[in-house]
Amino acid sequence: MFQSVSMKTTYEDVLEHIESGIMLFDEEGVLVFVNKQMYAFLELARHSLLGCTMTHLLANIQLSRLKRKQVLRAYREMVRKNKPTYEFIDEYGRYWRATLRSGEQMKGSYLFILKEISDYKLIEQTAYQNDSLAMLGKLSASIAHEIRNPLTAIRGFIQLLHPHLHQLGKEEYAKIILAEIDRANDIIHEFLTSSKPSAPQVSMIPVSALLKEVVLLTESEALMKGCQINLHPLQGDMIISGDAKQMKQVVLNIIRNAMEAITERSDDYIGKIEVGARREGAEVRIFISDNGKGMDLCTLDRLFNPFFTTKENGTGLGLSVSDRIIKNHGGCISVSSRVNEGTRFVISLPLIQ
Template sequence: MRLSDLSRILPLRSLRHRLMLTSLIVVALPIAIVGIVFEHEGRQALLHEKQSKLFGLTQILDAELGPGFDSLLADLPSGWTDRAAAIAHLSAKLTLQTDRIAGIGDGIAVGYYSKRLDAIITYGPSASYAKTIGVSITADHPGRAVMDSAKPRVEFGTLVRGQIMNAMLPIIRNDEVIGYIWANEFIEAIENQQNVFHRAVLFVSLAGIGIAFFVVNSMSRRLSQEVGVIVDGLAVMENDLRRPLPPLRDELGNIVDAINAMAKALLDARSLTENILASVADGIVAVDLKGTITAFNPAAEQMYSMSADAVIGKPYHALFISGTDMVSVLLDTLETGCTHIGVTPDLPNLDGTLKISASSSVLRDGEGQPIGAVVVLKDVSERDRLMVQVMRADRLAALGELTAGIAHEIRNPLTSIRGFVQYLMECASPKEWQHYGPLIIRQVDSLNHIITELLAFGRPRAPRIDKVHLDQIAQEMAFLARGKSEARIEMDLEGEVPAIEADGESLKQALLNLIINAMQAISKDGSVTVAVRRLGDDHVMVKVSDDGIGLAPDYLDKVFDPFFSTKPAGTGLGLAVVHRIVDAHQGVITLDSRLGEGTVVTIRLPVVRSKQESPPC
């Protein structure tokens, strides 16, 4: 039976009981085993000692027999011929010796047996066994086996005297077995001695187990009391880390010191965490796997208009105002394991509705297993209000700059037209009209061009989306631009570029503008490179680079602004239109330029346009 099986039967619910049972098994089992082994070895030693004693008696009788039965019958006239007389004569000669040897101990019996006479010669003590003189042993008596084999033998069983242990020694004279000598003792007497030894071993074993039980009981009681102090202290410490465990001795004292140190460290960490949570301006709410609130800092109290004491331990749903359709990123994270970053739901509370930025993630223990979820809430209502004001101010500033740019671009042609008209009003020569008329028309065309680009920038048409190949568009626009200039245009196309969802005509316009700008920035021996690449599985890239004059660092932040241009005849709307087209395709455009080294414009476009933006998981 195992200890676990025994614990189901016995009420081993306390540490003390388990210690006592374990210690008793550890102590009592060896004592019992030693007792059993000692008793077994003692029995064997007792039997060996008895056998040695009995064989010693037979050897004494063998020595006292001298030359043998023949010498003892030398003074008997009839010798061996008269069996009865020979038996009586030998018995008279040997009875004294057997009685003397048999008197050594209680229960000892010895005797001689003659093989030639096939009779017991003497059996001492004679007072008890004289009637056996002259009796022959049975055919299956072990004495005959001793005489036949000429080897000593010990036999247990019922013989002439009854239940005995019989040691038999063959009588050998002149290499001839002439009989045997025996010495025996009652088995009951041997068993009595064994029982005495058994009782002694049992007493010593029980005494050892009793002493062990007393020692184990005392030690386990003390250990159980000290462990109880630790258990009770831990129960108190579970609710109040400021109450340390009382000091103890020895190894348990070291354990208590370690627990108190860990409790102090945990208290410091908890205090630090609580201080951080209380000091953070963002609301923090944590829930366990069941959705029950476990943490609620002061900032969250203000957002939800509820105190931490009123909500901790309650379901997170209890924070929602009844009748509102609140989408909770915290509960979604708890249910799906998805992390949300910067989601901006509305948070209804008792004072109105707040605009918040929520970021949620899964809480995990030290082994990486989920134990709940946490959400960080930032009140962005004031930020959004300020952003609206900043955006309005930016729009007004941009509108002012746009207005100033339009006024500047239109005023110059109008001034020229007004001057020419005033001049022609005072001039009656047809040749003057023919000379200045084309100049006026060119100024009007310039105004029309500015208005056309301004309309394209301010009122772009909706893109017509289709599957287009960006590498083919790049080749076509490079070919078209090459026809208008002698500049060297190099193509760097990747082997496999997927088709993308885009407005091909709009992209042609954007690429043509970029290539023309690059060609206008290079010298006669310069070059323009158009590269198209695949970026992973989701995006493609087109890059237009030149080794021209480049831009000054102060101009890099203004290149996409309307009416900003470094070219004397430029309107400043080309790159602004390109930027608008890339934005309409959900792409990104970047410009990198170094003065005197050249410019690189990179456009990154998605392969598939997203229909609806959703927060990443």
Template sequence: MLSEFQKTLLQSVKAFQSTQLVKNKYENVLQHLDSGIILFDSEGVLTFVNVEMAKLMELPRQSLIGCNLLQMLRHPHLSRYLKRKVIRIYRETFLYGKKFHELVDEYGRNWLITITYGDQMDGDFLLSVKDVSDYKRIEQTAYHNDKLAMLGKISAAIAHEIRNPLTSIRGFIQLLRPHLIQLGRDEYARIILAEIDRANDIIHEFLNSSKPSAPLKSVIDIPTLLGEVVLLTESEALMKNCEIVLSLPEDSSMTVSIDTKQIKQVLLNIIKNAMEAIEEMDAEHRGMIDISAHSEGELVYITIRDNGNGMDQNLMNRLFDPFFTTKEKGTGLGLSVSYRIIKNHRGHISVDSTKGIGTVFEITLPMVDSKSAVVGASQ
């Protein structure tokens, strides 16, 4: 009789130990997830919080266990910013019943908030927070590429059909010009020709943005390239009360294989935009455009920084979209063309900006070693 009892007790202990091992195993998995996890019971008391969530909240895990939502909000070490975020998440998920909610933090990172509850949770509420910034960037890149593909189809269909009648109109206006001069109306002909040329320039941008020509690469040193760009822009900059400063590291080899004309087009476009952003500031504002370059590993980084008007996050998100512009006479194609050119060079272009402070563009290009440079120059 006693042995049967001992046997049953031993089995119960083993079952308990097995259950505890399984529990510890799954808890360990939850602790090391890259998502923040927090669990409230049916009474609204916090019963579990993993390492990632405690890190996001910048609070020790043990100080959160056993708190309800109100006590958590009153935590002396919870920042005011995080309190606002917690209240917003509570409102969106619990009050409005949204099981999925997205928010952007002060650093521009995207977060996906998910809440799980119901019969399968036995009355508990599981809240998870995951950084989805990388997925958002991939999604935005795919969306941008879809737009460019659509632009290519449109341009192939209509661009040449527009150019042909413009060429005919231009020819007839030139034939009529002597008669207009006799009538004292040469100004009319000049304006018409200028507008036709402007329309042709827009169509040229349109075609380039949909399908920039394949790069005709040659080997060039980045300091040489940037020096030429500064020479092309510094006189216009001075006229617009801007100073262009070129900063380059000493004794640094930064050789790239690029289509010099195309990359110059990108750099000149960014510098022109910087001048226009500076013009939007107060007339007494002294404009500064800093151009620098440095190498890291097999990449060269070109940075163009201005102290112009800057832009907000919404504007930055659409900056490389075709046809998006804030200028009255802009086509919205300059930066989308630049994006395609850098992409065709296996590079990357990014922007960071603060309204009222300025904007920073960074272009990354792959470098070539001395052996590749010799091969590239001979081709």
């Protein structure tokens, strides 16, 4: 008898310390065991449920309205509809799987097991997203190749017709058509780059020379859009290793996004873009900040997702490609922003010692 009681205590201690939540109802429907994980999920005081039935549990005044709904739905799905498992999301955004064990093997008792599966769901969603993006990348690459060939032919014929249009006084038509073809080719190039970025052509890049060249390229465009670009003086020689063209593409893309953010802000103010870099240990931090319209948290969370854009004519590939380029160079991009205050990008890259 003493040994039987001792074994029962041991089993209860084991069940008390497992990660899953446990509720055991006997053949009369009375709750005879609940472990601390289940109490934590229900957000109830310890040992406040022992001896009650499911009806009493649902009527417990300490049980919140949301928890009552979750327990009731799980009970209906598994007991009434004879489903062995039931998955749901709680009010904190966590994923849970409830499992019911009953029948002859339980001798009339009902065992409810609750396990958090948020990590599994995240892995599942990431795998699904990666598969979708891989398929989309292949599809976009094949479509882009098919579109690029006729565009090249059209561009050639327009150039041949250019003298005739000039004689008719319609030369501007040829310029518009050529500009639109070039814009379409640029979009196709972005698609191809996002689906299969080219390997970096590695060279030594002085950070100061890189930023000076990019600022020089964008100064006139910024003035036309009512912006000022300020290049902060750099301290010391900072050199990174990588593809100069790809690095220039990343910085240009972020500066042009900053210009767009400034022009989209409605109030009257002077648009400013600050560009600079500083050494932090074995890395360089290149920063690009603006006082444009800023972004909310929802936009920030999706900012580097392929094909996500807030622009009317955007492709949603610029920042996605930039993020991939920086990662290929062993670095990372971080961003902070506030609505109607501005945005700050920081590109972190390893330095050549």
